[in-house]
Amino acid sequence: MNPGLILVKREFQEDFKASRGAVFLVITTLVLSAFAVLLVSNTELSLLDNAQAVYMMAGIIIALAALVAVIRGSDGFAGERDRQTLEPLLLAPINGPGLAAAKLCGILFFWLTLFILAIPYLWAVGSTGQNLFAAILYLFLAGTLIVLVFGGAALALSARMKTFKGVLSLGLTMLLLWGSPVLLGPSLRQSAVGRLLDLANPFAAALNTLDSVIIDSQGLSWQLLRLAVMVSYAVIILWWLYAATRRLEP
């Protein structure tokens, strides 16, 4: 088997055999369950329409995916360095970008698990409304790009910084900075600065795509610019990750 695939297999096994993966999955399920109950009860009380409930659930899933990507990415190299397991990997005949690619695949596998886990919750929240299939499709697309951006950035930081705690602090700060413009009120977001922040922010691009698809029922042509923003970020981050992992140190 190709060494890269062996590394991906180990990342995948670690999610299901080691306690790390189990903890993540249990927490994810609890968070999704709690929000699903809240959203369903609000829909039943006619406080939220069905499309808004699906949009909010999809937003929570995207936020969870970004959070998990940052945690997993931070652990990628810095965590292995802390546990002193990085050096034997560096001794093997595989280069740094190869290791990074395997770790990024591990993060994407986890996102896939989270996505599959989330589908029943989306179904529970939005089965009686419209655009559920489009919501699931665009959630997968936007979620994958967001995981590539935030997971890749955290991995690149992890390759350069020494400790997991340091990378995690910086990664979470980065996530909050990207996430905070989304919390701006509708009037501020309509201003020139708000529009610019929305346009240049991959997190906002993902949420606006879901908003546009689920609530406004707009098609692909409306999403192209926002998808292009996310793809551009993903390409830049992947290049940064390649550069950061060309020479890894224990």
Add this chain to the structure above:
Amino acid sequence: MPAIEIQELKKSFEGRPVLHGVSLTVSHGDIYGFLGPNGSGKTTTLRILLGIIPPDAGRVAVLGLDPAASGPQLRRRVNALPESHGLYGWMSALSYLVFFGGLYGMEFSGGDYRARLRQVGLDPDDSRPIRTFSRGMKQRLGLARAMINDPEVLFLDEPTNGLDPRGRREIHDLLLQLNRVKNLTIMISTHILDDVERLCNRIAILDHGLVRYEGPVHPEAGGRPRYRFHLGNEGMIPSPWNFPGISLLDHQDSWITCAIEGRSPTEAINTLITNGLPIVEAAAVSGDLEALYLDHTTGGAL
């Protein structure tokens, strides 16, 4: 072509020089001791030899290859046991070895992996996670991992650190066997002088980033390790002394001092006993190496 050649190697970290111009040569089949106080630059030198970190200046060649330029190609032919075990606590010993065998592209059967675990004294049927292993078991597994690609050169950083005397002896015997059977070149970084005396034929003593001594472990005995044997009764020394590889250096009362070459101390003792010498006690003569070490070092970082 020597197995390892370093000339005027220099390395600094954040402006602080660690290696000031290290030069040494290790021949094929040597077990080479790399001694020095903490912070003297031993681990940095090993990491440069493995291509993990680049040197600032100087020339480095391992098996004729530049580690910085041909990292993955070189790493197929060498391996190392770092001071930290670097084991995945959630894996079993067998799955850990299979994982690294795969990374090195080794096409072993399940039986081959099991045999390798047995070779280092581990039970291949032990399915417990590695986190439950004792330090000695972890060290053995680390050694099995370091041997997974049948390297031509093996780098060991404190290989017997934390092992009990029996565990240390077993690791010594395994390394000596690998050196003899496979002509494996071994470079050991250690503080434990007993390891050096039992294993190494040549040493370098590093202090403050410079090689202060390079040569045989026992310069006064032509580089051969020396042992003192206590005989059960006096006056039994055969004349002429005719034991190949065992030279009689001194005889006082019921004690003899011998230099041993080309065989292990156990083999030498067995030869002497078989030939009528009633040996009741044996000890390595260690004072010389300790004196050599102290003469060439000034104390390291705490």
